[in-house]
Amino acid sequence: MATHWEEFYSSHLPPIDFEDNRKLLQEFCERHNENNEKIVLITSGGTTVPLEHNTVRFVDNFSAGTRGAASAEYFLEHGYVTIFMHRLKSLEPFTRHFNGQKFMDMLDLNERGPNTTITVRPDGVDVLAPILSRYKAAQDNGRILYVNFTTVSDYFWLLRAVCECLAQFGARALLYLAAAVSDFYVPANQIPTHKMQSGGGPPNIQLQxxxxxxxxxxxxxxxxxxxxxxxxxxxxxxxxxxxxDALNKYKHKLVVGNMLQTRRTKVVFVTPDNNYELILSREQVHNGMEIEEIIVSNVVANHLDYIKIQKY
Amino acid sequence: MATHWEEFYSSHLPPIDFEDNRKLLQEFCERHNENNEKIVLITSGGTTVPLEHNTVRFVDNFSAGTRGAASAEYFLEHGYVTIFMHRLKSLEPFTRHFNGQKFMDMLDLNERGPNTTITVRPDGVDVLAPILSRYKAAQDNGRILYVNFTTVSDYFWLLRAVCECLAQFGARALLYLAAAVSDFYVPANQIPTHKMQSGGGPPNIQLQxxxxxxxxxxxxxxxxxxxxxxxxxxxxxxxxxxxxDALNKYKHKLVVGNMLQTRRTKVVFVTPDNNYELILSREQVHNGMEIEEIIVSNVVANHLDYIKIQKY
Known part of the structure; x- marks a missing residue:
């Protein structure tokens, strides 16, 4: 038996930056709801389950956050205002295309004392300029808000707070729940305060x-x-x-199913009425196309149909 | 009882990029040993323990890799050739000072079609120039080699391969083992092939x-x-x-002890002869000094003394 959700909240404290994030979310949502915008919440990356209070060890769900970060870029292109709720240090839209060393290697340093300049090499400009341009457009127009979580409990608190702000959008709100949330956790009262000592033999972790x-x-x-x-x-x-099963149980609109091994090239859309695959062809892969572009187009089309129906 | 180390190797396959890394390590070490360099191996970041073969879930050890990444910069300054063996995606020397958004926000985009340029803003130059300069010096002179691991088994294979290359340096080799290595693992033959299903109730993880x-x-x-x-x-x-206890058991030269809560400002050096604290004063913290600068200075001093003794 799973813990009831209300009991989970009552037995886990909110994260320390919770009130700050809630204010940011409220301001962001009110501003965009006044303008009648469509809004998407993207959750992305895995959650952790601490095994100790002074967290040294934890159980993690694998997820670099590629799907969520890529999808955020496409939702922005489709005109959606975007809340990007991601695991701290997971991939983020735009910056996902470059790691730290790639950035550094694109830079030319012209050391001239107080007149030192740093420029991006021409071949770097070709790659970076279109991404930087879209990044700045989203930032400067306040069309994306980043909030982050680490533990499964952080995720719970943040998700509910986001939903409280999204409710005012009615059918204009789209929730794209791509985060890999842990199925299991260690109840707070069973977590040891100090680092488990290896001298006592291997621990036996009892999960809920x-x-x-x-x-x-x-x-x-x-x-x-x-x-x-x-x-x-x-x-x-x-x-x-x-x-x-999930769709029947929770009565939402769409489940995107994917296999760990083929998730970059194939997904299946499962709706209340039918199911159909979206597949990236070999040629599309070769041309650098990402499956998230197709997923997002299809999700957006479904969402727009849904909005129309709601209006009548 | 812990598994014997030879048994651990015989029951875990090497990582797929193992031979590539071994060649890089051999080339790097031979080149620098010919020049009679001092060399440091820094291990940094945590290891994972997969709970499933198609790894969705794993146990992780918390470590952003700050200590290792910062220390690498200081060892390079002290003239050491550096092997930076780190957890994939953990912090790296130089790039650790900037995350993706910080990088993007430092850039000015001047869109002029084919003559588009991207430059770092003047206030960004002040921060970035000294770091970029040291990064490029280390890269261009081939004084740092990056190799990475994810699982505890990757770490085992890589560490032994590095040691095989370091042996030729004799006393000129310094090993600075800052990685947070898991104490526990799930034996390969007990790992399920598929994602554990939550329907069967919470799993019971038996660790070795x-x-x-x-x-x-x-x-x-x-x-x-x-x-x-x-x-x-x-x-x-x-x-x-x-x-x-660790020093008595393994007969190495130095244990750097630190508390999770105060590790950024205080460590204790435990040597065969005595133990002493290194503490960052409030003023030093305020001035942006890092404790790794002091740790590395002291480790280097100990190492140089050791090299002298070995010569007689």
Missing amino acids: LVPKLLAPLVSLWVPLAFVVSFKLETDESILISKSR | LVPKLLAPLVSLWVPLAFVVSFKLETDESILISKSR
Whole structure:
């Protein structure tokens, strides 16, 4: 049995930067709702489950955050205002294209004392300019808000706070829940205060099931929003059935199913009515196209249809 | 009982990029040994323990890699050739001072079609120029080699390969083992192939103790090198005793003990003869000084003394 979601909140304190983030979210959402914008919440990256209070060890869910970070760029292109709720240090839109050394290696240093300048090499400009231009447009126009989490408990608190701000958008809100959230956690009262000592032999970690937030999210927090969840499996034979189970259980609009091994080139859209695959062709892969471009186009089309229906 | 280290190697395959890294290491070490350089191996960041073969979930050891990345910069300043063996995506020397958005925000885009240029703003130049200059000096002169690991098994394979290359340096080799290596692992034959399903209830993870590589490293692999290990604790009352236990057990030269809570301002050096604290004063912290500057100076002084003794 999973812990009930209300019990989870009552037994886990909010993260320390919670009130700051809530204010940022409220200001961001109010401003854009007044302008009648469409808004997307993207969750991205994995959550951790601390095994000790002074967190040295934790259980993590693998996710670099590629899908969420890439998708954010495409949603911005489609005119969506974007809340990018990501695991701290996971990939972010725009900057995901460069790691630190790649940045440094693009730079020319012209040392002339107080007149020293640093410029991007011409071949770097070709790559960087279009990305930098889109990054600055999103920043300067305040169309993207970054908030981050680390533990599964941080994620819970932040997600509910975002939903409270998104409710006012009604059907114009799209939730794109791509984060890899832990299914299991160690109850706070069972976590040792100090680092576990290896002298006592290997520890035996007793995990509890994390409550599924999709249930209160769909039925209570943002009942009018268009909610998309993701299902990651490694066993293809259960992918569609598990995706459909989730859709039947939580009554949201779309599950994007994907296999760990092929997730960069293939996904399956499971809707209440049917299911269909989106596949990146070999040629598209070769041309540097990303599957997130296709996923986002299709999600947006579904969302726009949904908004139309809601209006009648 | 921990698994014996030889058994650990025989039951874990080397990482896929292992032979490539070994060649890079051999070339790097031979070149610098011919020039009679002093060399430091820095290990940095945490290791993961996969809980599934198609790794979705893993146990991780918390470590951003700040200590290792900062120390690498100071060792380069002290004239050491540096092997920076770090957890993939953990902090790296030089680039650690900037995250992706900080980089982007320093840049001015001057869009003029084919004559588009990108320059670093003047206030960004002040911060970036000295770091970029040192980065380029290390790169251009081939004085730093980056190799990375993710799992505890990757770390094991890579560390032994590095030691095989370092042995030729004799006492001129310094090992600065700052990585946070997992104490526990899940034996390969007990790892499920597919993602664990939450429907079956929470899993019970049975962990095994990881063998301590310090034992073969000190006694067999690099018997003449100056080996420094790190001990991180959250309980101050056992810090020095556990550090001394490690020194007595493995017979290396120095343990740097530190508390999770105060590790940025205080460490204790535990040597075979005595122990003493290194503390960053409030004024030094205020002036932006890093404790790694002091740690590295002191380690280098100890290493130089050791080299002198070895010569007689």
